[in-house]
Structures are given as structure tokens and as C-alpha cells.
Amino acid sequence: MKPEKIVIVGGVAGGATAAARLRRLSENAQIVLIERGEYISFANCGLPYYIGGAIENRSKLLVQTVDGMSDRFKLDIRNRTEAVRINRDEKTVLLQDLRTQEFYTESYDVLILSPGAKPMLPPVPGIAEAAHLFTLRNIPDTDKIKGFVDKVRPRRAAVVGGGFIGLEMAENLHELGIEVSIVERSNQVMEPLDPEMAAPLHLHLKEKGVSLYLGDSLASIEDEGKRLLLQSGAEVQTDMIVMAAGVQPESSLAEEAGLALGNRKTIAVNEYLQTSDPSIYAVGDAIEVQDYVNGTAGFVPLAWPANRQGRIVADNILGKKTPYRGTLGTAISKVFDLTAATTGNNEKNLVRQGIAYRTVHIHPNSHAGYYPGAKPMALKLLFSPEDGRILGAQGVGEKGVDKRIDVLATAIKAGLTVYDLPELELAYAPPYSSAKDPVNMAGYVAVNLLEGMLETVQWHEIDELLATGHYVLDVREHSERQADHIANSAHIPLHDLRNRLSELPTGETIYIYCHAGLRGYLALRILHENGFKAKSLDGGFKTYATARD
Amino acid sequence: MKPEKIVIVGGVAGGATAAARLRRLSENAQIVLIERGEYISFANCGLPYYIGGAIENRSKLLVQTVDGMSDRFKLDIRNRTEAVRINRDEKTVLLQDLRTQEFYTESYDVLILSPGAKPMLPPVPGIAEAAHLFTLRNIPDTDKIKGFVDKVRPRRAAVVGGGFIGLEMAENLHELGIEVSIVERSNQVMEPLDPEMAAPLHLHLKEKGVSLYLGDSLASIEDEGKRLLLQSGAEVQTDMIVMAAGVQPESSLAEEAGLALGNRKTIAVNEYLQTSDPSIYAVGDAIEVQDYVNGTAGFVPLAWPANRQGRIVADNILGKKTPYRGTLGTAISKVFDLTAATTGNNEKNLVRQGIAYRTVHIHPNSHAGYYPGAKPMALKLLFSPEDGRILGAQGVGEKGVDKRIDVLATAIKAGLTVYDLPELELAYAPPYSSAKDPVNMAGYVAVNLLEGMLETVQWHEIDELLATGHYVLDVREHSERQADHIANSAHIPLHDLRNRLSELPTGETIYIYCHAGLRGYLALRILHENGFKAKSLDGGFKTYATARD
């Protein structure tokens, strides 16, 4: 029998999507949507851009209003109402109307939880006294920050946390003419990227005048928020603080109801998004998800999963059983003029999980180099040495990164291997790509690695190799070498190599590098075919030099 | 035994790529590259943009020079040398040095043909006498056109043929301030698109001031090329003519050698790109390829296939056997401010092949509507009614079309169905996409169709339905209806529908339309759930109105 009354807690990405789909599946179901805040169905992801002014109109953030959505989907929407307790035996929720403070109960046949996540506040001394300390999750948070920056016109801002929300806030505050500092505990911003891929972001942030405090964390807040003291002893003067040090699931309601929890206090669900109580489903930021690549449990607070899960949960409740197949963690962020994007597992994670992998770094152009406006991007591919299965990809660049990561995310979901990537027949005309798209190229290089046509050495291995007396060979042109090179490397330009083989050491491995890897590969082929042992620096001098900066 | 001497005819996309890969596979093979023209390895695809000035530097068109490429890949390159006859018994090619006019023979163990294609010239009266008539295939052609437009500064140009080369030429001549007319025999430009998808291009071309003569063809050229007479009787005055009425394979050398030919005089090859003579391989524009979707033989003169085949043929010759898996025909073109792209089969083709299909038209934004710069695109998906296999896709819009077509091309190559499209976890942040990407959305709509959640009617069926007295219902807002609507349609805005069900006819199908299809679907769900029969106009008023313009 189909449930007659469905109560949903949380009226934004997961909750509103579930409500809409439920109604499309059934005109008769009674659907009650409970939202603590004033607003439902707003564009969380747009909030930083409204603060920075790119989104001019506040009303644009409100994708649906309470009235509009009630009408369109025949919903009983209770905003400014908090779900405070679940009584699983009675199948009721205790609600509090936040306008009147009154409590009342609402029964349910099925309950959907989409309570989201909340910003974490590190328990540092001085945090309670900080006058202008903000977090960003919803419209009221946004109004507070926007109100403050418009009225007080602060000169300096400190952002604690270099994840995507921290970086988006840094960019948007910078757009307002504010001097921004970012404090990030890890040695890099944007944790889902590997360090050499985050390195171009560091350079870019510095170019833009953002002060970066990496590998350092907040020790205390002084002078009512006017001064941050960091673990290293460094001090940051500021007129406002944005805490963007990560989020945690809003799972206390579920926890108090005795529902099983997963890692990091997420709500545990089965593949049909059912909690340990079969009448209660949960979706969105608050739940535990399986990593699509490695199967481990994770917490991925992003909008695509929330929307997808909201849709699926409605289907599951009304009888169209659909499993949720796990989360890849595809994510993207604009960081000033750069785009950083990722899908699947990063190298740090593969190491942590003990999963065997190979990597490829390339620096292709966004489109044909001869057509104006082409920009180089850094693209990293991670794949299995056994069968070439694609494990993850990362891209950073000014243009075209989103497209390549989307193609690779599709390839991963489709179970493709690196052997399939050269076969992808992607759209080519000069303004859009090259006859071999960057994704094809990454595939070619990966296949060469697996087939032994190419052997590589990584950027982080070179210094040690040189220190231990190995032969490192620069095959770039004289002018490139003059501009910069790896100290103590030998030099024979590629076009001379065949004539100067006699200068090379025999019996030991020659470590070749060029600008980005292509000429290193060509040199390696010449050497291999002439009986030398050689490896080429993956990603070339570019990856090496950027990562070491 | 590996072949020792490989002769390649044609030194650009397919030929140069094969030569480079052959050398990477073997330092010892003797590789002779024969090219009739002065230049090898040039950017054919950039030629129109050099004429228009977007590419400023002629040298940028020369991806590799004869010297550079000879050095890098140890090649014996003979430019300005034509292969005039193949002697298969002796395994030799007769060559003519076009500088000296001398003939000589060159032996081969293996021969690779990558002779490309050549522009077709319709045999119309007056063509021989036309003074300023051009075609565009190579650098000398480009120099001629560029020389003419720079020196003579023509006021008007006529482009015969509305395929991608014709349109690129139209745009680039227009950029130079020239008044452009396009004459196209078919009722639409850009043949790989279906007519309703080409319709926005027609509007856009007209907006840009290009005169379009569709469904009309060249009857004769008068006044030494100053006047085109069309079949319809229309006349086009012009100062120059660009013939871009398609290309045909350069297969006469192969034909005279008695090699088997395929359709449209292409060179027939097996899946290893071997011609009917096992010592002769062929690649690129000149060969017959299998359609990846429907398996029929075709002719797809594009750069991705030529490059891919050039790479594969080298592998096959030197022992790394790799089949060529057919061509999807993924293609893209910039048409002034619009992008038009396609992959797989179009509807016209499916009809012709008698393949069962369903279609979906949607008009999503390139990225989140609330973030500045979002532009709507038209996206069409074709798929199998039996199993949801994706058969083809087309997109037209200002932004983000290339990305969605690439994702869909990947999906087709991976054998995905429309059921997989909602599962694609694509990168979302407001500047790049929406939490449900257009590709996800197309998948949702397609799955709804297959599952009976949605029934649709197509843009070309509506007028007939109205003429035969059917009930057509507009569910848009009053303001939208006032701006424009389908004559004789009834009107109930979506938000009023539940209250006004009693106004609707029972027992007959209600044909619903809205702007783009979303509200039509919501209205249909309400009607279906209330026991009415209803279908929704696929693509909404937007597809209908554009297609009929």
C-alpha cells in the first residue's frame, strides 16, 4: 500500500526536490514540508556571489517561494517550523512553530530527512567574543554578511578554511575591494585536489593579492575578532572573520531518535536511502554515502547528490524502486580566473586506501593553440595499473576544465578504462578543442604507460634523484633552458638528440624532462629504441616547477 | 616480419599523424612522406579564421614544417611531389616532382594513403568563366582568398553551400565587413542537424545580416561570376563566390590502382584500415567508415577520425593490432555567436534507416539561471524506445553546448542508455552548470517518456491537430500568452489548473504546451492523475515557434 502522508524535514535541495517528485508521482499523497528557516528552495550555491555582487538581485536566490511552490505542487509547507523530536513508535514528529514558539505533533506514514549540514566552529579561545564573525549556509547568514560589508565597508577580511566555500568567499570579498587572508590548516587549499594540482591555485591567489597562510591553523581570536593568532605564531589583523572550516551533518534529530549513524555522525542509509527505521528515509548532506570508486563510506555535502537523492527517495517511497549507486564526488569551483575541478579519487586518497594506481599529468590547451584565446590547463588522471580502470581526474585552468572533468566523470560512471579514452569521439573545431581532445591525449599517455611505450618519474622524485647522482636530461630548446631549469641537469635539445647519443651515459637510467611531457616522451622513444634506459618526467618542468613553488 | 619501408601519400592530418606514430614505434623503419602541396601538417580547420582575421599570423597555421618534422621524426619528406600511380605488383609508387616535373618510382613494403578530400564543383553553366570563384581546402586556396579580399576589398560575397565550411566562411567574410549571401539547396543549413535544430541558426544568420537562400540551388553563374542565377529564378549579385557545396574523397589514385571502393567513391577498408590490397592501408577523409550507431557505411570527412585512424594505422602496421570502431560523426561549429554541435544519428537519418526512436527537446540554461551570463540552449536527444539506447544528440546555443555534446558522445561510445543519464555525476557550481545538468535533465525527461510518466506530441504535429479540432491547452502565464501563442489554443495557467479541471474536455486527449516543456509536464501529471488523457508539446512553444519561423 502506498503511504498516504509523507512528512519532509528540510525544504531546500534534497527536501524540496523530493516533495516536487512525490507530487508528480501522486496527486493524492499528503505532503508536509517542514523548514526551520524562513526560506525554502533557495540557491545555497549562489550565496557567495550575491555577497560579492555578481548576483545583483537577492530574489534570484529564491528558486521557489513558499506560496509558489505550495500552489504548483499542492504542498503543505511549514516554514519557520522546526522538527524537534521524532517519535518512531507513534510515527509522529514534534514540531515547533518558531513564530509562536508553540509545539505540536504531526503524524507521518513516511518521514524524509533532508536536514543538510552546518558549518563547523573550531573551539578556539576568543571565538565567542569575536564581534564580526560569520558563517555562510543560508539566506539569513548571507544577509548578515552582506549587511555588514555594505554598511561597515571593512578593509580586511580573514577567511578560515581554504575549501571551496572559503575560496568563493575570498574571491567575492576581494571583488568588493577587501584585502583577504586565508588561513588553512593543510599545506594546500581545496582538499579534493592533490598538492601539485592545488599549487597553481596558490600562485593565482597570491597574484590576486590574497594572503595565504597554509599549513597553519587558528590558535585563538584576539581583540574581539580584530586579530587572529595562528599556531605558527603568525598574526592576522582583520575587520571580519568568515569561518569556512568545513561542515558537519545536521544529524542530531536522527541521532536522538536512535537512528543508526555512519562515519562523522552522518545518518546511515541503505541503497534505497532508508535509515535503520524503514519508515524514515534520509538524503542530502546529512547522510553517509558510498564512494563510487572505492566503496568506502564517506560524507559528500554537494548539491548534485542531494538533488539526485531527493528524486530517488520519492521514487522509492512511491514504489519505483531505484538504488542510489554511490557518490563520485565530482566537484568544481571558480577560483578567481581559474577553474578547479575533480572527480573520483585523488592520489592522497588512493594512497590512504592502499589502492594501486598510476598517474598522468598533461598540460593541453583548452582548444587549438592556433585559434585565439586558447589557455593551457593542468589535467591529472589516476587509473589502475592492472586493468586501466579510471580512478579519478583533476583539472585546473582558465578554460575548458569543466568539460574535460565532465567527460571523465561520465567515463568513470560508465566503467570505462584508459584504453577507451582515445576512442572518445569528442567535438572538434578550433574554438572548442583539438583534433585530439585533452581527454583523448590523457588516454593516449596512460595507455603508453601501461603498454611500456613510456616510463615516467614524478615531480616529487626528481630532487632526490639528482641528490643521489642520477643523470637528468633537459631536452628543451636553449631559450627555454635559459629562462629556468632544474639545477645540475644535462642539456641536449630534442632535435639534436639523435646526433648526440654518444654523450649519454649507458647502463644507468636517464631521467628526461621537457616543458610539459610531450618532447620528453619523444626523446624517451628515441633512447629506448637505441637501447638506453630512460624515464620521462610526468607533466614536465611545468608540473615540477609549479608544485615546488 | 616488420615492414622496413613505409610510404605515406598525404602529409596532413592522417598522413603526418601516422608518420609520427610510426617513428615513435620504430627508429629503424624507413618512412617516406609524399605531399603534393608545399605544406605538410597544416591546420585545415583554422583556414577560415585566418581569412577572417581571428588568426592573425599565417605561420600559426603551419603546425609542423617540413624541416622541423623531418628532424623530429627522422622522416624523408617529399613535398611538392605527387603520387601519380601505384604499381601494386611491383609495390612501387610513381612519383612526380612538381618542381622539376620529373617522374621517378619509389618502392614500398607498406603504403598508407591519406589523400583527403576535395571540394565539389557543381557543373553549372558559367562556372569556368567566373572570375573570382574560390574553394577552400589548403594553404594556397587560403592565400588566394585572403589575397583577393585584402586587395580587392569586395563588398559582397556569395557562399554556395550551408555546411560547416560554408558557414565558417560566411562568418569570417562578414567579419571583414563583406555582405554575405548563402545559397543552400536543402531547406536548412548544417545538414547534420534536424530542421528544428537548424532553425535557430537561420534566425541568427538573418540577425547578423546574412542573406539566406534556402531550398534553392545554383542554376548558373552569369556575368563572369558577378551574378548567380538560382533554380527559383532568384538572383544574387556578388563580387566573389566561395564554393562550399561539400567535398568528395580524393580516391582516383586508389581507384586507378584497382583498390575496392565504397560508397560515394570512398576507399574501402577493413576494421584494421587495410584496403583490398593487404599492403596498402588508407585513412582519413578518403575512406569509407562504419556508422558507430547504425553500422551502415558512410563518409565522414572530419579531423578526429583522420587523426585517430592515422594513429591506429601505424599501430596496425607495426604489430599493435587495433581495430577502428567506426565513426559517430561528432561535429561542432561556431556560427557567429552560436555553437551548433551533434553526435550520433539525427532524426532524418533514423527515419531513412527505419530505426525506431523517441525524441526529447529541452531548453536548459548553460549554467544556473541565477548566476550571470547563463544562456539557454536547445538540446535534442534521440534514443531507442526498446531499451533506451542513446542514438544521437544535437545542441544549439551560445554557451556550454560543446560540453553537453561531448558528455553525450562519451555516453554513446560507452553504450549507455537514457536510464544512465540521470546518474551522471557532473561538475556543478553556479558558473558551470545546474545541480541537475542539462544532460541529466534530458535523461530524466527521456526516462519519463519510456516509463509513461510523460507523453509528448512533436512540434510538427500541432498545426494538424488544431486543424482537425483537437484541444490544445496553453498553461503559461497571462503575460507570456499575450506576447505570443498558438492560435486557437485554450488557456489555463498552470497554477490555476487544479481549480479549473472542470473546464477541460473529458474523453479526448488534451495537448498541453508551455514555454519549454517543464510546466507542460507538470500540468500533464496533474491531468493524468485526475484521469484525463493528455500529451505535452515536446520542447514547448519555443521549439514549435522557432521551427516554424
Ligand SMILES: Cc1cc2nc3c(=O)[nH]c(=O)nc-3n(C[C@H](O)[C@H](O)[C@H](O)COP(=O)(O)OP(=O)(O)OC[C@H]3O[C@@H](n4cnc5c(N)ncnc54)[C@H](O)[C@@H]3O)c2cc1C
Ligand atoms: C555557500 C555555499 C555554497 C555552495 N556551493 C555549492 C556548489 O557550488 N556546488 C555544490 O555541489 N554544492 C554547493 N553547496 C552545497 C549544497 O548547497 C548542499 O550540498 C545542498 O544544499 C544539500 O542539500 P540538503 O537538502 O542536504 O541540505 P540543505 O539544502 O542545506 O537543506 C537543509 C534544510 O533543512 C533545514 N533543517 C535542518 N534541520 C531541520 C529541522 N530539525 N527542522 C526543520 N528544518 C530543518 C535547514 O534549515 C535547511 O534549510 C554550497 C553550500 C553553501 C552553503
Ligand SMILES: Cc1cc2nc3c(=O)[nH]c(=O)nc-3n(C[C@H](O)[C@H](O)[C@H](O)COP(=O)(O)OP(=O)(O)OC[C@H]3O[C@@H](n4cnc5c(N)ncnc54)[C@H](O)[C@@H]3O)c2cc1C
Ligand atoms: C576549411 C576547412 C575547415 C575544416 N574544419 C574542420 C573542423 O573544424 N573540424 C573537423 O573535424 N574537421 C575540419 N575540417 C576537415 C579536416 O581538415 C579533415 O577531415 C582532415 O584534414 C582530413 O585529413 P586527411 O589526412 O584525410 O586529409 P588532408 O588533411 O586533406 O590531407 C590530405 C593531403 O594529401 C595530399 N594528397 C592528396 N592526393 C595526393 C597525391 N596523389 N600525392 C601527394 N599528395 C596527395 C593533399 O595535398 C593533402 O595535403 C576542415 C577542413 C577544411 C578544408
Ligand SMILES: CC(C)(COP(=O)(O)OP(=O)(O)OC[C@H]1O[C@@H](n2cnc3c(N)ncnc32)[C@H](O)[C@@H]1OP(=O)(O)O)[C@@H](O)C(=O)NCCC(=O)NCCS
Ligand atoms: C526548485 C526545486 C524544488 C525543483 O525541483 P524539481 O521540480 O524536481 O526540479 P526541476 O525544476 O529542475 O524540474 C525537474 C523535473 O522536470 C522535468 N523536466 C525538466 N525539463 C523538462 C522539459 N523540458 N520537458 C519535460 N519535463 C521536464 C524533469 O524530468 C524533472 O521531473 P522528474 O523528476 O519527474 O523526472 C529544487 O530543485 C530546489 O529546491 N532547488 C533549489 C535548492 C538547491 O537545489 N540548492 C542547491 C543548488 S544551489
Ligand SMILES: CC(C)(COP(=O)(O)OP(=O)(O)OC[C@H]1O[C@@H](n2cnc3c(N)ncnc32)[C@H](O)[C@@H]1OP(=O)(O)O)[C@@H](O)C(=O)NCCC(=O)NCCS
Ligand atoms: C602535428 C602532427 C604531425 C602531430 O602528430 P602526433 O605527434 O601524433 O600528435 P601530437 O603532437 O598531438 O602528440 C601526440 C603524441 O604525444 C603523446 N603525448 C602528448 N602529450 C604528452 C605528454 N604530456 N606526455 C607524454 N606524451 C604525450 C601522445 O601520447 C601521442 O603519442 P602516441 O601517439 O605515441 O600515443 C599531426 O597531428 C598533424 O599533422 N596535425 C596537423 C593537421 C591536422 O590535424 N589537421 C586537422 C585539424 S586542423
